[in-house]
Amino acid sequence: MAETVPSLLAQGAAATRAAAHLPPAAHLPPAAHLPSVAHLPPAAHLPLAAHLPLAAHLPPAAQSADATQSATRPAAEGFDVVVVGAGPAGSAAALTLARAGVRVCLVERGPFPGAKNMYGGVLYGRVLDGLLPGWWQEAPVQRWVTRRATMVVTPTQSLTVDFRTTAWGEPPYNGATVYRSDLDAWLAAKAEAAGAVLLCSTTVTGLTRGPTGQVTGVRTDRPDGDLPARVVVACDGVNSLLAKEAGLYRHPEPEHFTLGVKEVLALPRQDIEARFGLAGREGTDIEILGCTGDVPGGGFLYTNLDTIAVGVVLQLPGLASSGRRPEELIAGLKAHPAVAPLVVGGQLKEYSAHLIPEGGWDMLPDLAADGLLVAGDAAALCLATGIWLEGVNYAIASGAAAGEAAAAALASGDTSAAGLAGYRHRLESSFVLADFKRLRRAPGLVLSERVQRRYPQIACNLVERLFTVDNPNPKPRLLAAGRAELRRSAVRARDLARDAWTALRAFG
Amino acid sequence: MSGPRVGVAMKWVPLRVEVDPLTGAVAADPRSSGASGADLAALEWGLRLAEAWGGEVLVASAGPTEADGLLREALAAGAARAVRCELPAGAPGVLPAGAPSELVAAALAAAFAGVAVVVCGDWSLDRGSGSVPAFLAARLGAAQALGLVALWPEAPGVVRAERRLDLGRREVLRVRAPAVLSVEGATAHLRRASLPAMLRARDAAVEHLPAPVPDPVAAGIPEPPGPIRRGPYRPRPRVLPGPDPGASARERILALTGAETGRTPPQTVRLDPGPAADRVLAQLRTWGYLE
Ligand SMILES: Cc1cc2nc3c(=O)[nH]c(=O)nc-3n(C[C@H](O)[C@H](O)[C@H](O)COP(=O)(O)OP(=O)(O)OC[C@H]3O[C@@H](n4cnc5c(N)ncnc54)[C@H](O)[C@@H]3O)c2cc1C
Numbered sequence: 001m002a003e004t005v006p007s008l009l010a011q012g013a014a015a016t017r018a019a020a021h022l023p024p025a026a027h028l029p030p031a032a033h034l035p036s037v038a039h040l041p042p043a044a045h046l047p048l049a050a051h052l053p054l055a056a057h058l059p060p061a062a063q064s065a066d067a068t069q070s071a072t073r074p075a076a077e078g079f080d081v082v083v084v085g086a087g088p089a090g091s092a093a094a095l096t097l098a099r100a101g102v103r104v105c106l107v108e109r110g111p112f113p114g115a116k117n118m119y120g121g122v123l124y125g126r127v128l129d130g131l132l133p134g135w136w137q138e139a140p141v142q143r144w145v146t147r148r149a150t151m152v153v154t155p156t157q158s159l160t161v162d163f164r165t166t167a168w169g170e171p172p173y174n175g176a177t178v179y180r181s182d183l184d185a186w187l188a189a190k191a192e193a194a195g196a197v198l199l200c201s202t203t204v205t206g207l208t209r210g211p212t213g214q215v216t217g218v219r220t221d222r223p224d225g226d227l228p229a230r231v232v233v234a235c236d237g238v239n240s241l242l243a244k245e246a247g248l249y250r251h252p253e254p255e256h257f258t259l260g261v262k263e264v265l266a267l268p269r270q271d272i273e274a275r276f277g278l279a280g281r282e283g284t285d286i287e288i289l290g291c292t293g294d295v296p297g298g299g300f301l302y303t304n305l306d307t308i309a310v311g312v313v314l315q316l317p318g319l320a321s322s323g324r325r326p327e328e329l330i331a332g333l334k335a336h337p338a339v340a341p342l343v344v345g346g347q348l349k350e351y352s353a354h355l356i357p358e359g360g361w362d363m364l365p366d367l368a369a370d371g372l373l374v375a376g377d378a379a380a381l382c383l384a385t386g387i388w389l390e391g392v393n394y395a396i397a398s399g400a401a402a403g404e405a406a407a408a409a410l411a412s413g414d415t416s417a418a419g420l421a422g423y424r425h426r427l428e429s430s431f432v433l434a435d436f437k438r439l440r441r442a443p444g445l446v447l448s449e450r451v452q453r454r455y456p457q458i459a460c461n462l463v464e465r466l467f468t469v470d471n472p473n474p475k476p477r478l479l480a481a482g483r484a485e486l487r488r489s490a491v492r493a494r495d496l497a498r499d500a501w502t503a504l505r506a507f508g
Numbered sequence: 509m510s511g512p513r514v515g516v517a518m519k520w521v522p523l524r525v526e527v528d529p530l531t532g533a534v535a536a537d538p539r540s541s542g543a544s545g546a547d548l549a550a551l552e553w554g555l556r557l558a559e560a561w562g563g564e565v566l567v568a569s570a571g572p573t574e575a576d577g578l579l580r581e582a583l584a585a586g587a588a589r590a591v592r593c594e595l596p597a598g599a600p601g602v603l604p605a606g607a608p609s610e611l612v613a614a615a616l617a618a619a620f621a622g623v624a625v626v627v628c629g630d631w632s633l634d635r636g637s638g639s640v641p642a643f644l645a646a647r648l649g650a651a652q653a654l655g656l657v658a659l660w661p662e663a664p665g666v667v668r669a670e671r672r673l674d675l676g677r678r679e680v681l682r683v684r685a686p687a688v689l690s691v692e693g694a695t696a697h698l699r700r701a702s703l704p705a706m707l708r709a710r711d712a713a714v715e716h717l718p719a720p721v722p723d724p725v726a727a728g729i730p731e732p733p734g735p736i737r738r739g740p741y742r743p744r745p746r747v748l749p750g751p752d753p754g755a756s757a758r759e760r761i762l763a764l765t766g767a768e769t770g771r772t773p774p775q776t777v778r779l780d781p782g783p784a785a786d787r788v789l790a791q792l793r794t795w796g797y798l799e
Contacts, residue, residue, distance in 0.1 A: 222701065222702055
C-alpha cells in the first residue's frame with residue numbers, strides 16, 4: 001500500500017463498521033485532501049448511471065454468466081445417461097447404471113438430495129435387499145415399524161385393527177420410518193460412490209431432441225446448460241415435467257391425484273414411547289380412514305425417534321369442491337378423540353404438502369419413448385389403497401429397473417422405445433406392475449363415498465352396539481346387529497355386495 | 509491474466525439451524541450449510557472487479573473440510589483458485605460462537621498475501637461481529653472500507669465504493685489497493701455457474717493451507733485490556749430512548765406502550781404516482797426527515 005489510510009477508515013479492529021458512528025461525508029474535508037481512500041461527492045449527486053450495479057457498466061461479454069467459459073467450448077462432457085431427480089427412483093436408477101459401468105449424471109434441483117422432500121415416511125425395505133444387501137446396518141432409519149394399525153373413524157368413534165410383532169423389529173426388518181432428507185441423501189451417496197456424477201442446485205427445464213424426435217438429452221436452467229445423453233431417465237416426481245413434455249400421459253385427470261399434507265411434531269422420545277407403547281427403536285405406523293370429512297382421502301400417523309408425523313391425503317376434486325382447507329382437516333384429525341392423546345403437546349417442526357399420484361393402474365403413462373424412460377412417481381408408480389400408502393419402494397424398484405433396462409439398451413446400441421422396452425418387461429415380471437394390476441380397482445373403491453364415510457360409520461356403530469352392556473336387555477346377536485346397522489345406514493345390499501366383490505378381487 | 513488479483517473470503521456457515529426452545533442448544537445440519545448471502549455478494553463483486561481489471565479471483569475460506577464444497581461452487585462461478593485455510597487445532601468451529609476473528613483473519617491473511625483487493629461479506633450469519641475484514645486489513649496492512657452497498661472499479665486496483673451512513677446519508681469513497689472491502693448481502697446476486705463449469709469444478713483442486721503459527725494478536729492491534737469476558741451471546745446493543753427512570757412504574761409502562769397518548773392512525777391512500785410521491789415527501793417533512 002503506497003498511501004496511508006485516512007482517519008475515516010482507520011485501520012484495525014476499532015474501526016470495524018465504524019461508518020455508523022462517523023460524521024456524514026458532507027462534513028468531511030474535500031476529496032482532494034484525502035490520501036488513498038478519497039471521498040467523492042455523495043451518491044445522491046452522482047449521475048443516475050453511477051448508481052447502477054457494476055454489471056450495467058460492463059460490456060456485454062463481461063456480463064455473461066460465466067466469464068471463465070468460452071462460448072466455443074463444447075457443452076458438458078458426455079454422459080451415456082442423464083437421470084433427472086435424486087429422489088429414491090433417481091438414485092436407484094443412477095446406482096444401477098453406475099454399477100453397470102455406464103457414465104451417468106444424476107441431476108437434482110435441490111441443493112442436496114432430499115432437500116425438496118418432506119420430512120419423513122415409511123420405507124418398506126425389502127426392495128433394497130437386492131440393491132444394497134445388509135442395508136439396515138447403515139440406512140438412516142428412525143424406527144423399525146413393529147406396530148401396524150388401520151383405524152377407521154367417525155367424528156366421535158374409532159375402531160382400530162392393531163397388529164404388532166417383534167419379528168419386524170429384527171433383521172431383515174419389514175418397514176422403517178425415515179426422514180426423507182436423510183434417506184434420499186444416503187441413497188444418492190451410494191450412487192455417487194458407485195461412480196454416478198451428482199449435480200445439485202440444477203433444474204432440468206426440458207428435453208432436447210434429435211432430428212427424428214428422439215430424446216437426446218436435457219436442458220437445464222444453467223448457462224450453457226444442455227446435457228446430452230443417449231438415454232434420459234425421468235425420475236422427477238409426481239409433476240413430471242419430462243413425462244408430460246414427452247406426451248407419455250394420456251389421462252392426467254385431477255381425480256387421480258391426492259394432496260398429501262403433513263405435520264411433523266416434536267415430542268420427547270420417552271413420551272412417544274409411552275404413548276405408542278414402544279421400546280428402543282420400535283415404531284408405529286397407523287393408517288386412518290374416515291378422517292377427512294366430506295373430502296375423499298385418508299390419514300396417517302407414524303413415529304420417528306423424537307418426532308411424529310401426522311397428515312392427511314385429500315383427493316383434489318373433492319378438496320376443491322368442499323371449500324375446506326388442508327390445515328383445517330389436519331387440525332380436525334389431531335383433535336379427534338382417538339388421535340388427540342397421541343399428539344398432544346407436539347411442537348410443530350414442519351408443515352408441508354405434496355401431490356401424490358394415486359390413480360394406480362388406470363393412471364399409468366407410457367413408460368418409454370425413444371431415448372426416454374420414466375420411473376417412480378413420475379410414472380405414477382405410487383400405490384394408495386387405504387391400508388397401504390407406498391411409493392418409495394415402487395420408486396426404488398422402478399428406478400433400478402429403468403437403470404438396468406437403459407444399460408442393456410446402451411449395450412445393444414438400441415436406445416429407441418423398442419430398445420428400451422425391457423423396462424416394462426422388468427416391471428411386469430416384478431412386484432411393481434403385478435401389484436398395480438391386481439389392485440387396479442382399489443383406488444376407486446377406497447375413495448368411494450361408501451368406503452370413506454358409510455362403512456366406517458357402520459363398523460363403528462356395530463362394534464359400539466356389540467360392546468355396549470345394556471342389561472337387562474340380552475346381548476345383541478352379531479348378524480342381527482349388522483343388519484340393523486346396514487338398514488340404518490341406507491347402504492343397499494346390492495352396493496355392499498358389489499363393493500365386497502371388488503374388495504375381494506383387489507385385496508383377496 | 510495480468511491484472512491485479514482479487515481475493516474473496518467466504519465462510520462456511522449453517523444456513524438453517526434448529527434451536528431447542530428449552531435448552532437453547534443449537535443444532536445445524538451440515539447439508540444445509542454454505543455461504544451467506546453477504547459472502548455470495550462478495551464473490552460476485554470480486555468476480556466483477558477481476559473482470560474489469562483483467563485479473564483473477566482467489567477465493568479462500570477458513571473452515572472445516574466441508575467448506576471445500578463451497579469453494580468448488582466459487583470455482584464454478586468463475587474463481588480461478590480456491591484455498592481452504594486450516595484454523596489452529598482446538599479453535600472453535602462454526603457454532604456456537606465461531607472462531608475468534610483474529611484467528612480467522614490470520615489464517616485468511618496467509619492465503620491472501622499479495623492480493624490487491626479482498627472482498628468479504630459484511631458479517632457472517634452465525635452471530636458474526638463483522639470484524640474479520642477489519643482484522644484482515646490490519647494483518648495485510650491494507651485500507652479497509654466496510655459495510656459497502658455498491659462498488660465501481662476504476663483503474664486497476666482502484667475502487668469507488670458507496671457506503672451507507674446514518675440518517676439515510678451515503679458516502680462515496682475511492683479505495684486503492686491494497687484494500688479490504690466488505691459488502692452487504694443484498695448488493696449483488698452471485699451469477700449462476702454454467703453447467704460445464706459446475707461439472708469441472710466437481711473435481712477441481714482446492715488448495716489447503718496449514719494453520720498459521722498461533723499468534724492470536726495481529727500486528728498493530730493492541731492487546732485487549734484485562735481478561736476477555738466470556739458469556740452468552742448478546743445481540744449488539746442499539747440505543748433506544750427509554751422512559752424517564754424517575755417516573756413511576758405506571759408512567760413508565762404508559763410511556764413504553766404508548767397507551768393513552770394520541771397518535772395519528774395509519775391511513776391507506778390510493779393516489780397516482782405523482783401525487784403519491786408528493787404525499788410521501790409531505791409526510792417525511794412532517795416527521796422532520798427532510799429538514
Ligand atoms: C404426505 C406423503 C406421505 C407419503 N408417505 C409415504 C410413505 O409413508 N411410504 C412410502 O413409501 N411413500 C410415501 N409417500 C409417497 C412417496 O413420497 C413417493 O412415492 C416417492 O417419494 C416417489 O419417489 P420418486 O423418486 O419417484 O419422486 P420424488 O421423491 O418426488 O423425487 C423427485 C426428485 O426429483 C427432483 N426434481 C423434480 N423435478 C426436477 C427437475 N425438473 N430437475 C431436477 N430435479 C427435479 C425433486 O427435487 C426430487 O428430489 C408419501 C407421499 C406424500 C406426499
